[in-house]
Amino acid sequence: xxxxxxxxxxxxxxxxxxxxxxxxxxxxxxxxxxxxxxxxxxxxxxxxxxxxxxxxxxxxxxxxxxxxxxxxxxxxxxxxxxxxxxxxxxxxxxxxxxxxxxxxxxxxxxxxxxxxxxxxxxx
Amino acid sequence: xxxxxxxxxxxxxxxxxxxxxxxxxxxxxxxxxxxxxxxxxxxxxxxxxxxxxxxxxxxxxxxxxxxxxxxxxxxxxxxxxxxxxxxxxxxxxxxxxxxxxxxxxxxxxxxxxxxxxxxxxxxxxxxxxxxxxxxxxxxxxxxxxxxxxxxxxxxxxxxxxxxxxxxxxxxxxxxxxxxxxxxxxxxxxxxxxxxxxxxxxxxxxxxxxxxxxxxxxxxxxxxxxxxxxxxxxxxxxxxxxxxxxxxxxxxxxxxxxxxxxxxxxxxxxxxxxxxxxxxxxxxxxxxxxxxxxxxxxxxxxxxxxxxxxxxxxxxxxxxxxxxxxxxxxxxxxxxxxxxxxxxxxxxxxxxxxxxxxxxxxxxxxxxxxxxxxxxxxxxxxxxxxxxxxxxxxxxxxxxxxxxxxxxxxxxxxxxxxxxxxxxxxxxxxxxxxxx
Numbered sequence: 001x002x003x004x005x006x007x008x009x010x011x012x013x014x015x016x017x018x019x020x021x022x023x024x025x026x027x028x029x030x031x032x033x034x035x036x037x038x039x040x041x042x043x044x045x046x047x048x049x050x051x052x053x054x055x056x057x058x059x060x061x062x063x064x065x066x067x068x069x070x071x072x073x074x075x076x077x078x079x080x081x082x083x084x085x086x087x088x089x090x091x092x093x094x095x096x097x098x099x100x101x102x103x104x105x106x107x108x109x110x111x112x113x114x115x116x117x118x119x120x121x122x123x
Numbered sequence: 124x125x126x127x128x129x130x131x132x133x134x135x136x137x138x139x140x141x142x143x144x145x146x147x148x149x150x151x152x153x154x155x156x157x158x159x160x161x162x163x164x165x166x167x168x169x170x171x172x173x174x175x176x177x178x179x180x181x182x183x184x185x186x187x188x189x190x191x192x193x194x195x196x197x198x199x200x201x202x203x204x205x206x207x208x209x210x211x212x213x214x215x216x217x218x219x220x221x222x223x224x225x226x227x228x229x230x231x232x233x234x235x236x237x238x239x240x241x242x243x244x245x246x247x248x249x250x251x252x253x254x255x256x257x258x259x260x261x262x263x264x265x266x267x268x269x270x271x272x273x274x275x276x277x278x279x280x281x282x283x284x285x286x287x288x289x290x291x292x293x294x295x296x297x298x299x300x301x302x303x304x305x306x307x308x309x310x311x312x313x314x315x316x317x318x319x320x321x322x323x324x325x326x327x328x329x330x331x332x333x334x335x336x337x338x339x340x341x342x343x344x345x346x347x348x349x350x351x352x353x354x355x356x357x358x359x360x361x362x363x364x365x366x367x368x369x370x371x372x373x374x375x376x377x378x379x380x381x382x383x384x385x386x387x388x389x390x391x392x393x394x395x396x397x398x399x400x401x402x403x404x405x406x407x408x409x410x411x412x413x414x415x416x417x418x419x420x421x422x423x424x425x426x427x428x429x430x431x432x433x434x435x436x437x438x439x440x441x442x443x444x445x446x447x448x449x450x451x452x453x454x455x456x457x458x459x460x461x462x463x464x465x466x467x468x469x470x471x472x473x474x475x476x477x478x479x480x481x482x483x484x485x486x487x488x489x490x491x492x493x494x495x496x497x498x499x500x501x502x503x504x505x506x507x508x509x510x511x512x513x514x515x516x517x518x519x520x521x522x523x524x525x526x527x528x529x530x531x532x533x534x535x536x537x538x539x540x541x542x543x544x545x546x547x548x549x550x551x552x553x554x555x556x557x558x
Contacts, residue, residue, distance in 0.1 A: 011267045011270075011271055013296040013299065013300055014267065014270055014271045015272035016275075016293075016296060017271060017275050017278060017293075018274065020289070026281075086468035105267060105269070106269045106273045107270065107273050107274075108273070108277065109278065111275045
């Protein structure tokens with residue numbers, strides 16, 4: 001059974017591009033675009049990993065990450081955080097909350113695929 | 124160095140305040156006038172009986188002479204010396220410096236204050252760049268768009284035998300994101316332009332005058348209803364006195380020239396009359412003939428009448444023969460750069476190549492808005508047989524009334540740096556919107 005990746009990102013064309021790349025490599029990709037309901041979606045979908053945007057409508061990625069890490073079932077879920085703000089402060093905050101990997105936009109498709117493979121292995 | 128180093132200067136200052144002659148004070152203090160002269164120029168240190176005698180003659184306490192108001196100045200110089208990376212300021216001779224070169228000392232202290240103020244502005248701007256929510260959101264938006272474009276282009280370029288349905292979908296996404304990127308970049312540039320317009324303090328007298336006029340929408344009711352030529356100077360003086368923007372002698376001098384011209388024009392051609400003439404014949408050439416005004420004067424007068432009276436908002440840009448913009452009343456939607464050179468294609472600059480010949484032309488700005496322009500370059504002042512005439516060009520700008528054929532509209536921009544027109548023969552430098 002293919003490994004599942006939940007992509008929490010509000011930019012539809014980024015979702016489509018990343019979704020296409022990961023799907024072609026055999027991963028099963030779901031997406032979600034709203035920060036407010038992202039944690040519930042993670043609990044419901046129980047993906048193998050999460051790709052999480054930092055700036056989301058209604059609730060930021062850092063808050064979502066903090067809530068995930070407070071949940072014993074999701075404490076060790078691999079989370080790759082994507083952000084347009086590659087600033088040191090955000091990176092430090094994300095690391096403090098237990099992010100697994102961090103990537104700044106704009107990124108290359110190959111890099112995303114490489115990070116996903118490093119975190120959960122081949123599809 | 125003792126604080127008493129400047130005592131002589133204080134003695135001289137106090138004596139002058141009392142209106143005493145040097146000889147009188149010398150006599151009262153029981154010393155010779157030449158000795159007092161040396162003391163007053165800080166060339167002789169004094170104390171004891173002589174100091175007491177001088178203080179009594181000047182009717183002040185001794186401490187008023189030994190400790191002066193220069194402390195603030197000395198503090199500023201100390202600070203300036205302390206932040207200097209090189210250890211080359213002779214701090215032990217600071218009081219002597221203040222005494223001998225008070226003007227230079229004030230200048231150093233003023234420069235220090237200016238540097239401090241600029242440091243604070245830079246820190247505030249840095250802070251804004253990092254934390255401004257509008258900028259942060261705009262940058263996030265642009266980077267997200269760039270990410271979507273980069274990922275989509277990679278897929279299109281690197282996926283062999285991509286199915287047609289996917290290819291079409293990605294091409295459509297690419298088109299969407301490209302449009303979004305242009306919009307985002309333009310709004311970011313506009314944001315910076317607006318910030319500069321509203322935040323930056325005046326750097327030149329011309330800029331101070333522009334802000335003074337812009338805040339009053341280029342209309343000064345106090346100069347519109349003067350009784351006669353004798354009322355011009357007092358009215359101009361009163362306006363200059365109250366104008367907080369014109370806070371340097373240079374800005375006030377420029378303001379005086381401009382406001383005097385304004386008042387004289389208003390006396391000769393009242394606002395209601397020119398407004399009525401314009402509503403009847405919206406043509407500066409016809410108005411100049413009717414009123415016997417020069418073209419440059421009639422165009423300036425028109426730009427000084429409120430839009431409500433004219434029935435339309437007119438803008439005016441004036442430049443000198445070097446192309447420097449001297450007057451900017453910007454009509455809505457016609458962007459004029461605040462710094463640097465404007466678009467070389469503007470009819471304003473073409474007017475300089477055919478002095479005294481007026482031109483009526485249609486122009487189109489990058490977003491596709493059309494404006495009617497009237498331009499002429501005229502000699503400024505009176506040229507002599509041995510001095511060449513100095514030309515200035517003026518361009519009156521109004522909305523497109525349909526008087527000129529739309530196909531005649533010349534494409535213009537604001538300034539090359541933010542102009543999105545590719546392949547323009549007049550381009551001086553690359554555009555950040557085309558790079």
